[in-house]
Amino acid sequence: MSDLRASTLTWAEVDPLRHPFELDEDAAKALAGLVAPLLPSPEAMEELWPHSLDPVTEFLVNRYGRWASGWDWSVGEGDNDGGVVDVWCCANHSMTTADATAPLAVTALLEWRDWIEDLAERFSALAPPSHSAVPLSSVDPWYWERACTRLVTVVADRTRAHSGWYGHCMQVLEWFLAYSGIDEERAREIVESAVGGRFSSWAAPDVVLVDTVSSRFARTVDGNL
Known part of the structure; x- marks a missing residue:
């Protein structure tokens, strides 16, 4: 499996032109349905930490490319320190039931992708x-x-x-x-x-x-x- 740390991503791995991505409302719901079974139970979460969300990250990376590994790179002291994702904090605080958590994970992926696309626009201008x-x-x-x-x-x-x-x-x-x-x-x-x-x-x-x-x-x- 490739490196799951978003902190090691290169521009070649995140460049939106090289890695097209679209997710409408229906596709987002379908994706959440695929993510839900990969989430650990609340009982298993602490036992598996810090790798409790690896199955989700591996799935997203395999499906969309390594850029997707930043989906849970949250602001501050989350599971992955020093990122930009606001909607996701960390497994301990963001996870509840699988049905409620899976759409949140998809929203976090979209927030991370929006940031990458925003940077690409800034790079072009600068x-x-x-x-x-x-x-x-x-x-x-x-x-x-x-x-x-x-x-x-x-x-x-x-x-x-x-x-x-x-x-x-x-x-x-x-x-x-x-x-x-x-x-x-x-x-x-x-x-x-x-x-x-x-x-x-x-x-x-x-x-x-x-x-x-x-x-x-x-x-x-x-x-x-």
């Missing part, structure tokens, strides 16, 4: 003009700085800068660089250089810190740091 045709060395660093500032701000807002939020923030910055044509290994190096150790749980970055990180981000992409 990417340097003709980024696929112009050498990175020729791109005005202002584009990278602007993108970093806006992406850090939106991730801090969506995660409410709760526990572990900076992990997904760094991931989103890596995704943006990958979208812009930078290979994954180099993207990780750039983001680690710009962000590593500068953000903290339960602390939204102030303007000065965001500006500092964004400036380092731009200079690192440009090869001047």
Whole structure:
């Protein structure tokens, strides 16, 4: 089975253009019916934790692709720390009966997918003009700085800068660089250089810190740091 941690997802694995997805109301109800039998009983839930929801995640990943592993990546200290999903908290708090919980899991999947699609739109708007045709060395660093500032701000807002939020923030910055044509290994190096150790749980970055990180981000992409 592939890695079920959403924190390790790459842009290639979540890019909506590569992984089309539609789920109307009837299909959502049908999906909930397939998810319900995979949910553990309340009695078994604690015994199986932290893997009590693995059967659901495996099913969704096999059906839709690895991007779906983020369906339960909730805000704050859920089963998976530092995500953006609001409708799902964790198995202990979100699960009741299978019939009630399965539609909630589907709603969480849709919320996660909406976030990915929102990011794709933001990436398109923030990417340097003709980024696929112009050498990175020729791109005005202002584009990278602007993108970093806006992406850090939106991730801090969506995660409410709760526990572990900076992990997904760094991931989103890596995704943006990958979208812009930078290979994954180099993207990780750039983001680690710009962000590593500068953000903290339960602390939204102030303007000065965001500006500092964004400036380092731009200079690192440009090869001047």
